[in-house]
Amino acid sequence: MDQSLSQAKPWEGQFAERIKTMRHSATRDLFGAAARDDMISFSGGMPDVRVMPEDVLRVALEGTIADKGEALQYGSTDGREKTKKIVVELMKELGVEHICPDDLIITSGAQQALDLIAKVFINPGDTILVEAPTYLGALQAFSSYQPNFKSVPFDDNGIRVDLLEEVLKEIGPRGAKFLYTIPTFQNPGGVTMALERRKRLIELCREYEITIIEDDPYSRLRYAGEHIPCLRSMDENVVYLGTFSKIFAPGLRLGWVLAPQDILGRINLAKQGADLCGSAFTQIVAEHYFEETDWKATLRDFIATYGSRREAMLEACEEYLPKEVHFTKPEGGFFLWLTLPEYINTDDMLQEALDRGVTFVPGSGCFADYQHNSMRLAFCYEKEEDIKEGIRRLAKIIAEHLESDKPQD
Amino acid sequence: MDQSLSQAKPWEGQFAERIKTMRHSATRDLFGAAARDDMISFSGGMPDVRVMPEDVLRVALEGTIADKGEALQYGSTDGREKTKKIVVELMKELGVEHICPDDLIITSGAQQALDLIAKVFINPGDTILVEAPTYLGALQAFSSYQPNFKSVPFDDNGIRVDLLEEVLKEIGPRGAKFLYTIPTFQNPGGVTMALERRKRLIELCREYEITIIEDDPYSRLRYAGEHIPCLRSMDENVVYLGTFSKIFAPGLRLGWVLAPQDILGRINLAKQGADLCGSAFTQIVAEHYFEETDWKATLRDFIATYGSRREAMLEACEEYLPKEVHFTKPEGGFFLWLTLPEYINTDDMLQEALDRGVTFVPGSGCFADYQHNSMRLAFCYEKEEDIKEGIRRLAKIIAEHLESDKPQD
Secondary structure, eight states, X not given: OOGGGGGOOTTTTOSOGGGGXXXXXXXXXXXXXXXXXXXXXXXXXXXXXXXXXXXXXXXXXXXXXXXXHHHTSOOOTTOOHHHHHHHHHHHHHTTOOSOOGGGEEEESHHHHHHHHHHHHHOOTTOEEEEEESXXXXXXXXXXXXXXXXXXXXXXTTEEOXXXXXXXXXXXXXXXXXXXXXXXXXXXXXXXXXXXXXXXXXXXXXXXXXXXXXXXXXXXXXXXXXXXXXXXXXXXXXXXXXXXXXXXXXXXXXXXXXXXXXXXXXXXXXXXXXXXXXXXXXXXXXXXXXXXXXXXXXXXXXXXXXXXXXXXXHHHHHHHXXXXXXXXXXXXXXXXXXXXXXXXXXXXXXXXXXXXXXEEOEEGGGGOSSOOOSEEEEEOSSSOHHHHHHXXXXXXXXXXXXXXXXXXXX | OOGGGGGOOTTTTOSOGGGGGOOOOHHHHHHHHXXXXXXXXXXXXXXXXXXSOHHHHHHHHHHHHHTHHHHTSOOOTTOOHHHXXXXXXXXXXXXXXXXXXXXXXXXSHHHHHHHHHHHHHOOTTOEEEEEESOOHHHHHHHHTTOOEEEEEEEETTEEOHHXXXXXXXXXXXXXXXXXXXXXXXXXXTOOOOOHXXXXXHHHHHHHTTOEEEEEOSSTTOBOSSOOOOOGGGTOTTSEEEEESXXXXXXXXXXXXXXXXXXXXXXXXXXXXXXXXXXXXXXXXXXXXXXXXXXXXXXXXXXXXXXXXXXXXXXXXXXXXXXXXXXXXXXXXXXXXXXXXXXXXXXXXXXXXXXXXXXXXXXXXXXXXXXXXXXXXXXXXXXXXXXXXXXXXXXXXXXXXXXXXXXXXX
């Protein structure tokens, strides 16, 4: 065969339309940089898995070897019954009663659930409602399906239900395929939706017949304040996403979606084509972890660790950040959110920050529409003294930009 | 809040168009049935992981505990460098030289690669080329993206390149987004594309500028005959899918896609939204398996096991099947394919087969267009004596239907 023919590229110009709307994650790219020894990382929402004791892991893996026949084999698309039973128990502790294993599907992290939900709901051009800012991974998952995003801002008490109502009036009943919200310790905002707002949100979505997608990865990681019930515990029509990533480990890629049967059946169908089934191996590791180890003690260690780091970051922000910078004061989760004067573009600061040994996530990636004067900081991964030093470095860069980028009158 | 409002179902009528084209897998449903003790399963293509020694697994898991910091954490979207290096070595053994880790992405089984390829290539209505019959999981993955399937039959020497040429003439250059083929030990056919056909296939696809997707899960499982080079070793423009499922274990959900950079970049972007990243945990288990255990010895055990079962099934087919039934004689892989007289509908036999303690996959699921007189039998999972008994049971059902379903003249 003529090897030169091999130079032709038959795929050129052949990619699908949806490629054009797909969003790139700056955070993902930063994982490489964050791995450098001298780098202080505030970018990834990485649990500090160093907290996990080796002997605990050994118990889970010994159990997995005993179950090797099932652990190494294909499993069912919707996940293992036993894993789902553990999720049912976890949900009960969050006040979600009267559910059974058949009401949920185990996914490859909650991220896969986001992708599958988008896949079963979104036609190109359909409207979906998101918070502004919102989880960038959700924007990535959804944007592959070419929706029209409508954004609703939040304040320190969560989504602005008054502004949501305005949007709903504008689009009318069933005017959006769903509303996606992270009510508790929002990513990236760090804010938590107040109970009254939750009630009003549910009321509004009932009135306008909008399906609510509640993403709840962090609610067990509370370091201050009082527990607030999840939306799903207040309305069984809410589609709820959970994950083992923050209460066990993200490396297993285990999450779940709890949804009404009509929706769950479609998600299951979509999941067959997407991956046949998730990993039985990691599900079995998780089963032994939750059944045979004192996982609540380990979770308490996680909470103590993150709680101190949150304190350290809030203190450092108070001490070092210029007064023009607003930052949220999360009671749990992984993140706080900085809002800078409108003339600042945090995209422009990133390379500088990397050069000076600190990373953050520019806020622009977290908006469906482009907004550039904010950033997300994760306090979960670095030790207290490094958090202090990292904020000091960052504050210096910010201060310089406040001065140099100031528009001339 | 008024609980009765909760009865409204805001999702009704709100599902995406693509739901209508999604295909359901009869095989997936059968996994449940196949788990019954008395059932002889010829349905799932399940490797017999009972062959895997426990001490081998223990070595891999001890290594994973040592690497727990990375195993429990998020990883990069494209997969771990170390895992990819192992794949590069595996590909070299298949005659694919001059590739590096950056040329591939680790996926959740090859199934995720199928989904991602469809996602980056297919607009609704686009034509894609598949073999008839073809892998039902591929039909499931692709159909979510609403393509127009064109099918090309195979015979005992693989895809009918003469018929492929006719289709290509009809659709013209770039008239299809890609051709999807399983050249070696085809699923479900069991047939292998002859070398001359491979050359001609590549020639034709170059001439008509069609991207080739080569799915190659089974080529290391050869029990008879001579190795035939994979398409990717003959043309670097071929997109190649591989998997650890058949040379290690499907429960880990690890596969890979090797593709030109233009395509790989898009797949990576799509994968960010689909799952953020695969499991670092299972990748590290695989790394220790391939680096620290005598995996080739284990693979030889797999091959010896499957080889005897293939023999047993071929013998039983010769002995029991009515002469009206044609069956393929695979030299490797997991499956053989039965073609029955056209008046037979194997969908109608399934419940009967389950009642009599044997499972198979009705052929209808393996065709883009509906054809109903065939079935797929997997010989990989059951022991020789059970294979014999299973074929005996099945032959009886078939014989009864040949008689009862015969059209009256």
